[in-house]
Amino acid sequence: MMQPMMQPMMQRLLPFLSLVVLFVALAIASPHFLTETNLSSVVRQTAVINVMSLGMTLIIIAGGIDLSVGAMLAMCGVLGTMAMQSGMPVTVGILVGLLAGLFWGSVNGFLTTRLRIAPFIVTLGTLGIIRGLTLIITNGLPVTQIPHSFAFLGEGNLLGVPFVLWVVVICALATHVILEHTRLGRYAFAIGSNPDAAVYAGVPVTFDTTMIYALGGLLTGLAGMIEASRLMTGQPSAGNGYELQAIAAVVIGGGSLHGGEGSVIGTLIGALIMGLLSNGSDLLGISPYLQQAIIGAVIILAVSVDELRKRRGRAEA
């Protein structure tokens, strides 16, 4: 009698249809849209926000928020490239970036759970700390002279498609499996939906919340390395405002800032909608100033449609 628990595709049908409509519309409106060059550039451009917003999905589902991911992305990129600059192999440099993300994510998780400070405040604080430290480490100057092979992460191709596409797909699958099929993911939903009930049920709330933030940090570290690879520099000012884009992707995809709701597929759709809007505006010659306004309007539209759907659902109860 029971079917698979969550059917994110069905629940997120509207964002998905919007994505399809947007895709078709752009294909009709611009002859340059459906070209291999353009599509792979969309993939490369959106990869950073995609990977980052996967981590944000976990955190938001668990009822949290992480405003420090933009700054974290910069620090991870800087530390990773500095390691490479100092002569370490590229893979070790990437690992350094990932570990930096894991570390800062754990710090965020530790502070919210142990000091019981609202995550909005904690991560607003760590945003400043991380960005400040990054500027101190680099003296405000970009890290350059990185081995050429590092470019493969952001710009290379594997089996005919951009290498980052594989990275994004693997991260998305892993996050999806964590969310829908593991205890950690289930507890994230429980904690986000009703933290008190989770505590009363014996869920290891403190530990698992910290884990979720740490995973979010890890994915942000990876996003930082992709960004660094695309720029071939470690930019201390990178990622400014990315946290808002990541949050927007989750929210457009049906995530609730009250926690307990959201899905990987929804977030990917959200991130892709934003990516296509931006790419489409470029192709159609719409000013980047107007692009920002359009994306802002789409966020509000998406969330109000979702609210309406939920309200109707509640009334039927």
Place this chain on the structure above:
Amino acid sequence: MPSVLLDLSGIQKRYGGVTALRDGNLSVGPGEVHLLLGENGAGKSTLMKIVAGMEHRDAGRMLWQGREAAFRTPAEAATAGIAMVHQESLLAPHLTVAENIFLGREERLPFGWVNRRRMVEQASRLIEEHHFPLDAGWRVERLSPAGKQLVGICRAIQHGSSLLIFDEPTSSLSGAETEEVFRIVRTLRARGMGVIYITHRLEELRAIGDRVTILRDGATVHSGPLAEVSTDRIIQHMVGREMVSIYQRQPLAPGAELLRVEGLTRRGAFRDVSFSLRAGEIVGLAGLMGAGRTETCLAMFGVDPVDAGRVFVDGRPARIGSPREAVAAGIALVTEDRQKTGLALRLPIAYNITMANLREISRLGVIDSRAQNRVTAEYIARLRIRASSGRQAAGRLSGGNQQKVAIAKWLFRRARVFLFDEPTRGIDVGAKIEVFEVMDELARAGAAVLMVSSEMQELLQMADRILVMRQGRLTGELPGRTTQEEIMRFAALEPECAP
């Protein structure tokens, strides 16, 4: 004055595919307290929302003071003289009593200034006139639930309402506070107001009501003077079938001691509480509001720290510093407030049932969804949880079915000591019986059950022994076949006076 204030006939309301009301009929006159009864989901709230302008009817007729009426918003209904006294949630907690009374109807001076002095004066006069235990300057967040309801009542009186709707006003109140609400309702009746009063507490009907309307499955099944209908008959109308009026439980010989607490003390909450629970036993814990019963349960479950005392599980001292440790020790707490601490309302039933025992259906951290579905289906069937499927959000269920999900969670955890805190609060008669059956089954299967309840009748039906608390202390232990009077002697009287 018209002889009928409000007359509803044939009211219908559908939400999507669900019929909430098929045939709602009700008629209230001035100076009348009209009880509106029915199980959860019978349509009481929907009917009242239609009256108060919060929902719109699909069909049917509503006469207000003799004229056809349809209120589009609560504000329109309020202007016409209909007010709903909600539970605390609809007040602005950071504002004062006076500000809440006048919220949205402040007397405005030029430039949007509010005449605060006159507002406080008027509020004070109103409070004084009715002898309400309130002060116009108090901040609402610091009031008790009863105080908050009084503010709602003041609002209604101040705005000249002639019909007041109370939705379960006493469900969160103590005995003394309930009396206070009754006194106020009687005063309102004496002043010629009409009152519609929704309640689940059958024992308070006679203290307050004049006439009664009973809804079942969205239709009015009975309406008439309260004096002409017996309580048994009312229950029959509500559930639609003959019901054993008292649930009969066969006590069994208790087995080994499963849990013992010694000298449990938490300053400001309870002192020196000692008792034990044995396998196969249902022990009642009685007492008035504020006697420290819930606090004792929370401490035994590791939610609140204790200042002194020890807990033994299976005769061995147990360290219970968190709910997690309590759960690991085999203790379960079915909390008083299932919406706040019992369930994740937005998550599926399946997630809620398995939440405390995911380990059993997962390997290496990965959940076996087939096992999860099997377990969910098993408990839905076993507890007769009325749900469309295990994927339905727990918050969509009726109160009784939510409670069953909360209980199922602990059954699946295979807990051995069950603490039930007010297990029948806010659930309908049919569901109550089913909850009792589960408790009985648990005892038969060798669990120990502690049942905290303010409904003494229910304790008398269920418990093998009844512990009584008063002002944070255990004041007595009575056999299961005792009387309400006997319990009250220990619960309410000074220890010197108790035998």
